[in-house]
Amino acid sequence: MKIVLVGYMGSGKSTVGKRLAKDLGFNFFDLDSYMEASQKMKIPEIFKEKGEIYFRKIEKDCVREVLSLKEDLILSTGGGTPCYGGNIDVMLALAEHVFFLKVSIPELVKRLSKEKEDRPLIRHIDEESLPEFIGRHLFERNNFYSRATKTIDCDNKEPRTIVEEVKGFLV
Numbered sequence: 001m002k003i004v005l006v007g008y009m010g011s012g013k014s015t016v017g018k019r020l021a022k023d024l025g026f027n028f029f030d031l032d033s034y035m036e037a038s039q040k041m042k043i044p045e046i047f048k049e050k051g052e053i054y055f056r057k058i059e060k061d062c063v064r065e066v067l068s069l070k071e072d073l074i075l076s077t078g079g080g081t082p083c084y085g086g087n088i089d090v091m092l093a094l095a096e097h098v099f100f101l102k103v104s105i106p107e108l109v110k111r112l113s114k115e116k117e118d119r120p121l122i123r124h125i126d127e128e129s130l131p132e133f134i135g136r137h138l139f140e141r142n143n144f145y146s147r148a149t150k151t152i153d154c155d156n157k158e159p160r161t162i163v164e165e166v167k168g169f170l171v
């Protein structure tokens with residue numbers, strides 16, 4: 001079985017994915033880490049040295065590579081992954097479940113204002129403009145996120161609760 005987690009930056013995809021994989025005894029793949037290993041470069045460095053178009057191309061190749069593996073796995077994607085290169089269609093075709101971890105704008109602002117630096121798309125956005133930026137960005141991306149097979153509301157929930165909720169949909 002293959003399970004994909006999608007959602008905006010800071011929505012908890014990696015934390016939830018890791019725990020879910022442990023519970024289920026599946027292999028865990030974090031797409032950003034997978035890309036970093038394949039490129040031998042950190043994500044901010046790929047953006048800086050090669051640009052976003054290159055990043056999206058590698059991202060597209062890596063999604064297909066991971067989801068073509070013949071094993072049970074959990075794939076935590078990057079916030080933009082389902083929104084480019086037909087990736088959402090590939091996820092829906094190759095994975096049994098695609099979960100959208102949905103977090104509200106105020107909660108995302110709270111989480112991301114503390115950790116902007118490693119995120120190339122928001123590091124240049126100042127504190128006051130962050131809510132508007134995230135709101136607009138989410139509006140554009142929702143068309144893709146909402147194609148997930150299931151949406152999980154994640155506000156005010158501990159990762160453990162979200163993991164249990166996801167597991168409840170697998171039976």
Ligand code: S3P
Nearest residue numbers: 008009010032078079080119120
């Ligand atoms: C991105 C999200 C990041 C990373 C890259 C681009 C995006 O992943 O893939 O910086 O387009 O939203 P996280 O969602 O894990 O931060």
